[in-house]
Amino acid sequence: MTTDNFTPIAEIPGTQQPASHEFLRAMPKAELHLHIDGALSPQLMFDLAARNKILLPYQDVAEIEKAYQFSDLQSFLDLYYQGAGVLQTEQDFYDLTWDYCEHCRADNILHTEISFDPQTHTERGIDFDIVIKGTLRALDDAKAEWGLSYALMLNMLRHLSAEKAMQTLQQALPWRDRICSIGLDSSELDHPPVKFEKVFAKAKEYGFKLVAHAGEEGPPEYIWQALNILKVDRIDHGVRADEDPALLDYLVKQQIALTVCPLSNVRLCVYEHMQQHNIMTLLEKGIKVTVNSDDPTYFGGYLNDNFVALAEAFELTQAQALRLAFNSFDASFISDSEKHLFFKKLADFATQFNAQTD
């Protein structure tokens, strides 16, 4: 059974009623764009700094929160890499990931595809294996405890060289069966996807799925490069695609998914207000957009907070919310049979929710 000739979304009983907060919270969903270092809460940052005897440039949690005012992507990345410095041991990576898994449970995220940036840590002397072992152990515990489904994605830092990315790819090979994809993140401007052509070609040879941040701050040309040169399966962000009608047509025809992060885009000043965000327009055009939190502790919200922000800005209907949740499973890297189990859960939820509230 493939998703191409099967349209279960048509069978999901969405209505034109507004999607209430309770509807959005209880709705089964997947998250496909989440940087695990971006889920480091100010409290955990303090706890880990104390545990590892690291001096932070903040007196308390309130001071950290006050510092989280960003003017663009780079102003955020500077604080994000500084914050990640408190992560030292396998247990630290476990605690960070476990914290995020608990939020998955609260937000009814049934499947998550989280990304980690090993170079953020290997560049400061932390072993690749320490990072991945702590991260996977937490994900495995969440899977055992309440059945969280997950995939682990490895992102290369694009402000570093292609040679360093190639070395990181080699370090990942012993973990080949635990890592589903190779991606590209960090400072987008001046680091076009083409810089990583050889790395992505090699990653494809090894059988990894491929993704790349493109069109977050960078031009539509970077999205074309990610698709045509890196041959990615999915685009992270991609909101600037709306400046290029031929690109929009291509995304619709090829059903290339965009993992959009609404609160992130507003906090990083891609849009001044949520009402200006283009996600609902892209959805109406038939692009497979999904909702994601990106770096929840830095941008003021986890996945449900992103749905709630959309509901408030655009008066989201149940049908629209269900379409976004459907897309999140559909655009994931799980098998078609697994997808159909999640589609069924989504359909059952919609039926039961309205039956209970009628």
Ligand code: ADE
């Ligand atoms: N790394 C963490 N968050 C990111 C984002 N929004 N864009 C690029 N790189 C990132």
Ligand code: ZN
């Ligand atoms: Zn991102």
